[in-house]
Amino acid sequence: MVVDELTDEAVDNLFHALADATRRDILRRSVQGEPSVSQLAGAYPMSFAAVQKHVAVLERAGLISKKRRGREQLVRTDRQAVHRAQQALDRLEAAWRGRVDRMSDLLTQVPDPREDKPTKGQDR
């Protein structure tokens, strides 16, 4: 989570932005690509203006930024690159630490499960 680095107002904006299913969906789509506002508008049963409002709420919360390309407005997630790299590696580290712990547990719990198989012909 990145919330602890933010001011109260920013946290309010962030949670307000994420407390709506449509906005969460817009955010998910913006993470996976760079949809234009009109593409997003086509994806929901609501007016272009309503979708634009949702995009504005996400932008205010610092979750996305808009970029103009020709006549289109593209929506993308925007955060500092180095910070992201650090975060990605931190998460990867946490994931692998968890895996190594589980591997260690397995090694002590089950000395070698292959020996449990009756096909090995062992009396157990």
Add this chain to the structure above:
Amino acid sequence: MSVTSVEKDVDNLTLTLLADFDAPPARVWQLWADPRQLERWWGPPTHPATVEQHDLTPDGKVTYYMTGPEGEKYHGWWQVNAVNPPSSLEFNDGFADQNGTPIDDMPNSTVQMQLTEHKGGTQMNLRSTFATREQMEKLVSMNMVEGLQEAVGQMDALLAD
């Protein structure tokens, strides 16, 4: 025994981790080579893994999915580049769609794993490198969204009580 050192290289998007195990390399290798053992450690407790296809040969494939608390499934795959039992394995690890087809623009990383005898046990040297910075950034944003969504979900649950 477990993790003894961790290095994170932000420029090269690489995590290098050393871990010690109280078992011989051949035994530790089984944790990777036996799909039933692999699925007991690959996914976190909240998202246990189920291994479907498991072919640890050069150009072989491993396919799996992790099941979340709500029953949602996240499919993943390994493409094996090099394998040398019981001492080394290199593969690409990525996301797949519901049919198990790799999603190309989703984050993809290369994992290099080596097992060596060390102080009567085994040392595992693991390197994981993100394929591209762009993909890595996507992963962080996705995690951020999921994390915040979880928090919002918990708040919703609290408010509903």
